[in-house]
Amino acid sequence: MAVPPAAHGSMSRRLLPLALIFVAVGISTSFVGPYLALFLSDAVHAGPVKTTVFLVVAPLSGVAISWLVGRLSDRRPIRRKLLIAGALAGFAGAAATAFVRDYWVLFALTVTLTALAGTLFPQTFAYARQVLQQGDPKRAAMGISSLRTLFSVAWVAGPPLAALILADWGFTYTYGLAAVMYVVVALIVLRFLPEVGRPAGPTEPTAVVAAPEAGRLTIMLLVAGFTVVQTAQVLGVQAMPLFVSDELGGSVRDAGLILGLCAAIEIPLMLGFGMLSTRLPLRALIVFGVVCGLAYQAIATVAGSIWVLAAAQLLNAAFIAAVGGLSITYMQDLLPAHPGRATTMITNTFPIGQILAAPAFGLAQQFGFRLAYGLNLALCVLGLALILLARPRRRNVPGVPEDALVPGTV
Structure with missing residues (x-):
């Protein structure tokens, strides 16, 4: 309509x-x-x-x-x-x-x-x-x-x-x-801004009838997966200046240019993923983004020069743009009656990732900053596995057709 x-x-x-x-x-x-x-x-x-x-x-x-x-x-x-x-x-x-x-x-x-x-x-x-x-x-x-x-x-x-x-x-x-x-x-x-009403529950007349809420296990797996990949993103930024200077023979300025390049690419990609979301499933776009992150961490782990790391920022930017730009909407789709709780669960993965990245950064200080990207590679593999496992299933909700799917999954 x-x-x-x-x-x-x-x-x-x-x-x-x-x-x-x-x-x-x-x-x-x-x-x-x-x-x-x-x-x-x-x-x-x-x-x-x-x-x-x-x-x-x-x-x-x-x-x-x-x-x-x-x-x-x-x-x-x-x-x-x-x-x-x-x-x-x-x-x-x-x-x-x-x-x-x-x-x-x-x-x-x-x-x-x-x-x-x-x-x-x-x-x-x-x-x-x-x-x-x-x-x-x-x-x-x-x-x-x-x-x-x-x-x-x-x-x-x-x-x-x-x-x-x-x-x-x-x-x-x-x-x-x-x-x-x-x-x-x-x-x-x-x-x-006027006040908005309370979000409609799945059995209320104003609710979207084809949007039953995802199960608790699905939500827990997704939150864990997003937390893991956020940890990798945080650790990658924290380790970048020291990795460039200690391992690749560059300067802090080189590291700043690489981080700035990633941010510059990330912004149009975030808008691009938003446009693609009107045609493609959110879940597929997020999985693609995490795969890009996995590829980036693998390249960074073996990178022998600054230009290789700089060229790989296209993959890193796609990783950040897909997860950062689409994960909020995806979780809101899975919990349509609880947008506040859904958004908070996703945004909280970043500060939790900051806390979890701290001991990993300590390990990298001890054994070399290339290790940080090796750890990130393992974290991205784990995060991808958790997100793939968290496939929303059909649920039989009163007033909702049995073949209804949680949005963002098809």
């Missing part, structure tokens, strides 16, 4: 503010995230133990609060209120961090206000999903990929800009500007 022009107009009026929110959130997080360890070391004067504890507890607290908020958001029509709460928490946390230099006060701010601000990312995706479902559900993956691309663009521009501000004015201004971005988000939500 064709979507009425009025519905298209209403959807566009909501997607433009959402796009601005993703840019603002991307700028705020990219201003402070890459320099957190430097902030703890130079501004707070925290020792190695305190810094390590902070860097581990911060993502763990974010995972825990995002999970709780994600479950709450699907039970009541309060997603708009949660977006406002997350933005205000981000403003308060960043504004306080701009001036506070006491380690334990900052620790308390991080596990409460900053962790709550972290819910903006998954909750905005969940809001976008509900808006897109009201318009043209078949183009949901393309819409989500486009919004995810804007976040990536903000992260390409944010860290270099933050470095300039940091060099001239210090951490007070970088955190202050991050706080301003959260105010912008709150104002956009208040002015332009």
